Amino acid sequence: MRSSSGKGDLMADKLILYKEHLNSFLRKITKGFELIAPVRNTYGDTLFEVISSVDDAHIDLTDRPILSPKRFFMPQVETLFAYRCDKSGYTFKDASDSTPRVIFGLRSCDTRGILFYDLIFQEGLKDKYYLDRRKNTILINLGCNQPGENCFCKSAQSGPFLTYGYDIQLTDLGDRFFVETGRPRGRELLAGWSYFFRPATQTDIDAQYEVVLESESKFRHRLDFDAAIEKLINQEVDPAVWEEMGNRCQNCGGCAYVCPTCYCFNIFDSPCSEKEGERVRTWDACTFAGFSRLAGGYNPRQDKAQRIKRRFYHKLFYDKQKYSIPSCVGCGRCADICFGRIDMLSFIRLICEQKERALAPAHRRLGELLLEAGIISRKDLDLAIEKQAATGKPLGTQLVEMGMVDKEAIARALGYQLKIPDTAKNIED
C-alpha cells in the first residue's frame, strides 16, 4: 500500500480516501482509540469533542472549531497527584493518562499550537502529564480550503497547510481527501486499514497543489509579523497605545483561554478532607492581576497596561527570541472573542498600518462602514475583497479602482473610524 515517490521511505505516503468511506474509517478508529473530532452542537458552535458514536455525531469539517484542542493535552483542570497523611506520614497517588487517542480534523493552526506546547513541556525538565498524553495521541490535520474571517495563519507561517508536524494531513478535494502521512505512526495507523485508501495519482497531487494555492490567496488579512516585532524590539509603540489597550482589557482571560499556544498554569492544593487532598493545576492567564503578585503585596506588573504589553512582547518577541518563531499561530480566535478589540489581529494591524492614532471607540472595518451607509452592496464588497487578496492593495484603493466607490466617501468613512476630521484632502492615490 506504500505509494513512495521513489525518494525512499522518508517521503510521505500520498493516498486518497473517498469521502463515502470516511465514516467507516472513523468507526474503525474508535475500536482502538478514543476519537476526538470537531462536532457542531445545538447552538451551532463547532468544538472538539470525544466521539462515542460516529453515526450519531454531527461531525463538522467546515468551520474552524471555536476552541483549540489543547485541553486534550493539558486539561483545564488536572489532578497532578492525590496526597494523604496518616500515622506513618504522607503517601501519594500519581495521576496519569495514557489513553490512546486520535484527534481527527485538527486545523494547521492547532497542530502548530501542539508543536509549540512540545517546546514548553518536553524541553528541559519533562512534564510527564503532557508527555503521556502527547505520545499516545495521533494528530490528523485537515488543511483549510477556506480561511476564516479572522484567520491569518499564513502570515504566522502556520498554515493553511503544513509541511511537517502532523501524523497525517488531509486535503479536501471535493469528493475525496488527499491523504499525506507525515510521521511513522501516521503510516502505521493507515496501514492497519489500507483497504480504505488508494495511491494518489499525479492528477490528485496536482489538484491538492491547486487547493493549497487557492486557499493561500483567500486570506482577508496579511500581517507583517517581522515589522511588528521590529517595532517591539525598538520600543516604537507609543505608550498611549499600551494605556488604551490596558483600558480596554476586561480582564476576562478569554484570550488565554482560546489561544492554542497559551500554556501558563496555576498549581494549588484542593483538600478533600482533613488529611487528604489533591494537588491540581488549572489554566491561568498572565493578564490577571495576581499573576505575578508576591506574598507581601509587591507586584512587578501592577498595571493592566503592563500586563497587556507583556502579553504581546511574550508572544511576538520573546518566543521568537527563544524558539526562532513567534508563538502566535494566526488562528484568529482572540479576534473572535475579545470584547475590547485588543486581540493579536487588531494589535498588529494597529501598530503596522496606522501611525500614532488612538483606537476608535468602535473599530469597525471600512467595508462594514460602507455597507451600513448603503454606499456599497454586499456583492460588490465581496468581489473587492477577493480581488484585494490577490493584489494586496488596501481595501479603499481597491474599491476606488473597481469604480465601486469614490475617494471622498472612503475618506469620510475612514475619518469616522479614526476620529479624524474630513481627510478627503489627505488620502493618497
Add this chain to the structure above:
Amino acid sequence: MSNNIYLPHIAVIKDIKEETGDIKTFTLAFKDREWKRSFSFRPGQFMMVSVFQAGEVPISISSSPTQPGNLQLSIKKAGSLTGKIHEHKVGDEIGLRGPYGRSFPVERLIGKNLLFVAGGIGLAPLRSLINYALDKRTEFGRVTILHGARTPSDIPFRHELSLWPKERDVKVLVTVDRPDSKWRGSVGPVTTLWNKADLSGQDTLAIICGPPVMISFVVMDLLKMGFSEDDIISTLERHMKCGVGKCGHCSIGHQLTCVDGPVFTYREMKELPTDL
C-alpha cells in the same frame, strides 16, 4: 519516587530556630535514605516547599552544601503559606522539590575578595555562600559582610554574625534603620556602611540580596566604586508556582527566574525589563 517533576520528597523538621519575630530557620532531613544520600545542591539554589492542603512556595537554601545532612531553609512569615509553615513543630513533615535554579557562579569567585551586601531576609541565600566560602577558606580572599535590618530585633543569624568575624580576614558590619535603646552599632541604610568597609573595586565580586529598592541603590554605588557589571551578582525573587520552568509565573522578560535565575549578574539584569 517516579521521575515526576511535580511530586515532592518528604522531609522531617529536625530543628527550628527562631531568628527574629518573623524569621525561623528550619533544619530538615529527607525521609527517603536513598534521596537523602544522593541529594546535593549549590549555594543560591532554592527548594519548592510543600505544605499539603495549602500549596507550595519557593525558599532559598540557607545552609551550605559543605554541611550535608544539615539542610536548612530560613523562612520569613510573609503570607498565608509561610504563616502555616511557621506553625509547624519539630517532627512535622513537609514536602520538598528541588534543588532548582541557577546557583551563584562559585567557580568565578575562587581567589577573589567577596563583598556580601544583604537586606533583611536577603541574608538567608547569601548565608549559604558565606558558609561555603568560609568552609573552604583558603580558596577565597577577603570576605566582607554588610547587613541592613529594619530594627535590631529583625537581624537574623545573630549568632553567626558574631562568629563570622572570628575567621581569618572576615569583616562583618551591621546597620539598622531604627535603633532601640541598647543598639550601639550603625544606623541608616546599608549604603551608609561603605566608608567603614574599606573596599576597592579590585579583584572583588559583590553579591547582593534584598528588597528591589535596596538592590538598585547598592548597585548604583558599586558601579561608582568601579565594580564591573559582571562582578555584581544578585538573586531575584518572583512569584513561582511550578519552579521548573513550565507555568510562566516567574517570567522576567524572556527569562524565567526559576530556570535562568534566580541568580543574575548586573549585566544580565540590565537586559531584563523588570516590569515586562
